[in-house]
Amino acid sequence: MTLDVNLLRQDFPILSREVRPGIPLVYLDSTATSQKPRPVLEAMEAFYRTNNANIHRGVHTLAEEATAMYEQAREKVAQFINAPSAEQIIFTRNATESINLVAYTWARANLKAGDRIILTEMEHHSNMVPWIMLATERGVELEFIPVTPDGLLDLDVYRTLLTRSPKLVAVSGMSNVLGTINPIAEIVRLAHAAGAITLVDGAQSVPHLPVDVQALGVDFLAFSAHKMLGPSGIGALYGRHDLLEKMPPFMGGGDMIKTVHLRSFAPNDIPHKYEAGTPAIAEAVGFGAAVDYLNKLGMQAVAAHEHEIVNYALDRLEEIPGVKVFGPTADKKGGVASFTLEGVHPHDIAQILDRDGVAIRAGHHCAQPLHEKFGITATARASFYVYSLPQEVDALVNGIYKVKEIFG
């Protein structure tokens, strides 16, 4: 099944706005955040209009409805990644908080000075800084799977690193700069054989590819709703049941407790043990609606569409003299094209494209070490999603020719 992109674009009100009078929006920044379809917006508004109440403790009708809607969203998210049970989904603010949750609970309870964590050179800062903080605090050692010049992980080096008994392998499912889709099943299998726990930063992979936590065998998976058609302010952590049961709580407060006395408390059962305070309830409802929308499209179709668009984008970009695209060939990557243009800083490219309504990102995209690896400070990045059209790639390419004209 293929996506009817022109039809589904009608579900995204923002895509029909003009950036300035007469200049339609060409949104090529979905890797930063996706746009939201009407069913997501409507689900959140309907919740506030008719069901709004705090969850879990209330006895009145609205509280029961709100609780049921919040927990139903958890069920939907669990099914979306084929988690064995909904209680293995913890709602967080975003993928970053999900990773920090593991760093502050599982890692601080289980890792000591000298223990090793394997990361990769292509990680987003969200899957790097929490571990650098832990390393600084605890004396844990960080090791990095190198990125090859064509933007792939060097698995030979990974195998060598695994011989040194790491405790954790934390790796991105898909690079937010290179678009590289990493071989997670193999990485997890090798990590487990070496006795390590695995965490996958799914901020990019979960929105763009079919992800099955049971098939992958991953122990923790972190992702954000806002990158997968849902609202900002909510994300999720999937965790292996026995690990979640044993980990200490994250933040303390209401809802994460069973009983509280003046000098002691007993933590609640999972997942509530990790959800202190009133959560983002309307956002959870929106997250559920986003998952429904993606299920309706079918994740195979989503991935196939992005593959087609990125393939076209790479062909068109590579025909422009002076453009260098980073990352692997289209068959090994998702809908991301990061590039440089000789003699022009990426910020200037982004600024000139913006004049024509083309929204791309310029900078290090929260992956500074990766840019250092390639010897550059910044790239321009165009990224695609379910609503992206080939004509939008053409608008990007025309804009780059205009940049070349201005910069002579």
Place this chain on the structure above:
Amino acid sequence: MDDLYRELIIDHYKNPQFRGHLDPNDIHFEDDNPLCGDHIEVTLRVDGSGKVADGRFDGKGCAISQASADLLIESIIGKPVEDVKKLSKQDVLDLLGIELGPVRLKCALLSLKVLKAGVYGLGESSEALIE
């Protein structure tokens, strides 16, 4: 031509008159814009009467940051260092002759920040210097 990328800016970006490094120098300072990795270094020579005898900038970054550095150095040569200390954000914007949003303003003002930290002999630059 896009008004943000006036010929003047492109010209100073592509053919800067004051790119380089003075050695020896009397004033030397450098700093980054951590948001985008732009980097500017400024070196100045000051004569016996306290005027800027010569100046150069070096660095890398977007057209706005590099062109504003070139224009800024050009504008201060022959001026008393005491006057350089008084330069404001508006002086740089007047040199560039364009309107800038908040993000690009940081690019445009990096050279002023570096220059003022240098002439004040400060160990680090600060946002307060360009207000």
